[in-house]
Amino acid sequence: MKLFVPFAESRLMPDTRLAGPMPWVIAIMMFLMVLAAASGLALAQAARAMGGDLAHRATIQVVEANADIREAQARAALAMLARHPAVADAKRVTDAEIAALLEPWLGGEAMGGDLPVPALIDVTLRPGNDADRLAPALAKAAPAARIDDHAQALAPLTGLLAALKWLAAALVVLMAAATTAVVVLTARGALTSHRATIDVMHLLGATDLQIARLFQRRIAIDAFAGGLLGLAGAIAVVVLLGVRLAALGSELVGSLTLAWWGWALLAALPVAGMLLAMFAARWTVIAALRRIL
């Protein structure tokens, strides 16, 4: 299939590129589409990072006022965890680490006193296991132990991220549909204003495809120009936002980055938009031509 026309055929249509509103509408659509796609990709990345880091981890707290019993149960739990098939790694959080964690809240002296601080064990689970599997064995080894499942704690946040991700995807699809509609309307308008020329070419033996190629070429060029403009605007916004977010330095926000393939995907959107416009135009023109002999 010949998508682009040779020079000779291209001279059959007046070249009125970037005339009319279509390139500008497509630029706006592409701008919004790239922003939506960029946020969707960043959110997906953040959700994945969060899942990878935290979902396979759990913390076990042995909450017992009596320091000796607490210590005994913590050791028993650690020994059990080391043998448990669902556990990849289990590590006692040292008293110094706990002190460092609590210091901002309780002040430096807290650990020296008699304040009962729970014993903590960091557990990394093997993939495909969740922390509930540990419960029966743990109850036997250390009745005072409580499981703190990170995946469960994060569930509302990951749910929100997933919802936002799908929302972004839906926006991209909706804007692609609106872009298609704009192209179809433009192609119909062009058909009407070039009706006489089309009739003549038709009677001189031009095929539907030859005529459709004249339109799809012009519309593809316009759509690509508009798409590049929209992409440039959107990339500028994304980069500026990125700089601002980096300045915040927050860890959660920091995970809102784009991988190289994310950037590649964004850059491919104008090309995809051009192809979409081209095929929408082609289809519109051919459908209209089918109605004449």
Add this chain to the structure above:
Amino acid sequence: MGGIVQFDNVGLRYGTGAETLSDISFTLAPGTFHILTGPSGAGKTSLLKLLYLAQRPSRGLIRLFGEDIVTMPRARLPGFRRRIGVVFQDFRLVPYLSAYDNVALPLRVAGVSEKELDGPVREMLAWVGLANRATARPATLSGGEQQRVAIARAVIGRPELLVADEPTGNVDPEMAGRLIHLFDALNKLGTTIVVATHDIHLIGRVAHAQMMRLDRGRIADPTGALRHPPSRPAA
């Protein structure tokens, strides 16, 4: 016998009105020259439209180049149209193309390269006396000049069948003579020609032309010569 054009009981009705053409039957032998006359509104343009495949008949059989074009699938029609040259009654030049590009149009549609088409296009423009107006847009040409561009466009591809609707309506008698000479030359090269005209002078110009007369949508054929024509008289 196998003519290049064969009509058999053809009728044409626009919309739901009365038939514009009724019971049209004739055969055109290859290489013949026909002049179609008849009063205004008789249906000459309608008949030519059937010939250049702008319209399908409401009834009857039409064979073109030996094939039934009434039932032919749409996709095959462009190939047939390229074998037919047409001079439209209203010229139908493409307004934003120069005279040169208008004449080159059929060759470009047929995929002829720019290198190959330049010579023939210039030669054809010279033939119709427009060599120095090659870059002019149709709007800046006189009616007669536009008509000559339309004729040049119709004959540039050396069609097997040339259909011309009032091709000399807007030119002076001398230019009309030149154009008829052009048609005649094309006819001698083997093109079958059908010219619809009111022009009495034209009618006498081509010695071997066969007359066809349309009146109120019917073709007058008292001798039956149109249905079963003699083969082309020796020139």
